[in-house]
Amino acid sequence: MSAEETEAAAATGAGAPATDDAMIRKALSSAPAQSKPGPLANALTFGWRGMIKIKHVPEQLLDVTLTPVMFTLMFTYLFGGAIAGSTGDYLQYILPGLLVMSVLFTTVYSGIALNTDLTRGVVDRFRSLPIWRPAPLLGALLGDSVRYVVASAVIVVLGVILGYDPSNGPIGVLAAVGLVTLFAFALSWAFTTLGLLMRSPNAVMNAGFTFIFPLTFLSNVFVDPDTLPAGLEWFVNHNPISYLSDCCRGLMDGTVDGTDLTVVLVTAVLLTAIFAPITSRLYSRG
Numbered sequence: 001m002s003a004e005e006t007e008a009a010a011a012t013g014a015g016a017p018a019t020d021d022a023m024i025r026k027a028l029s030s031a032p033a034q035s036k037p038g039p040l041a042n043a044l045t046f047g048w049r050g051m052i053k054i055k056h057v058p059e060q061l062l063d064v065t066l067t068p069v070m071f072t073l074m075f076t077y078l079f080g081g082a083i084a085g086s087t088g089d090y091l092q093y094i095l096p097g098l099l100v101m102s103v104l105f106t107t108v109y110s111g112i113a114l115n116t117d118l119t120r121g122v123v124d125r126f127r128s129l130p131i132w133r134p135a136p137l138l139g140a141l142l143g144d145s146v147r148y149v150v151a152s153a154v155i156v157v158l159g160v161i162l163g164y165d166p167s168n169g170p171i172g173v174l175a176a177v178g179l180v181t182l183f184a185f186a187l188s189w190a191f192t193t194l195g196l197l198m199r200s201p202n203a204v205m206n207a208g209f210t211f212i213f214p215l216t217f218l219s220n221v222f223v224d225p226d227t228l229p230a231g232l233e234w235f236v237n238h239n240p241i242s243y244l245s246d247c248c249r250g251l252m253d254g255t256v257d258g259t260d261l262t263v264v265l266v267t268a269v270l271l272t273a274i275f276a277p278i279t280s281r282l283y284s285r286g
Contacts, residue, residue, distance in 0.1 A: 046139025
């Protein structure tokens, strides 16, 4: 190759990168800018993460499928004859309460799942992302709401198979499921707070069930409060879970009391107003 050809090749090679850079800049400047996902999109993405986790580990649904079935069969046929005289009559009373109990027990797992992410370092990764900070929390609870609906569906379907008759029809059943899901969503904020305070998932589980078990059993889920001693009857009558159970019974048979419904909704609002900011603060502080 002659000196002239070498110089020409060198000149061409030297100019190529500059030309390529100019073309790249032009292409990038003409491409439409990607809009940043909003808070709702962030939360729904993390809610979908919960669904994907269930897809890969379907055993997570055992607590919302097998456990409600076990509770319904056990309490109906073990205590029905002794308490109400027949399993059929007792089923009419207990099924809305079992709906409440099964769903509220599931809320404990919101705190367990959050603590698991925390101890494994997943939460640290979420904090480093350029997203709306509460999105992982809200998204996880929205995903858990699907679990609440699944547990409710299992209870209702099994109850109808066993002979439960909701006098208010499907509308009443759907209203009861919606109310229980709303209350469970509010209560789950308390357990997410617990999940951020405890050191291990087992500690969250033990503390959570230590709280929810007595609160649920000391309610009108299983028996009429009129049959209880005076002091215990007073507590049961003022237990928010008793109000929730009464509302579910009323929605399913068409006799819901407006005062009971108001108490349930106000309690749900208070739970969210108290524990959602605490959870968000603890999550942001790391």
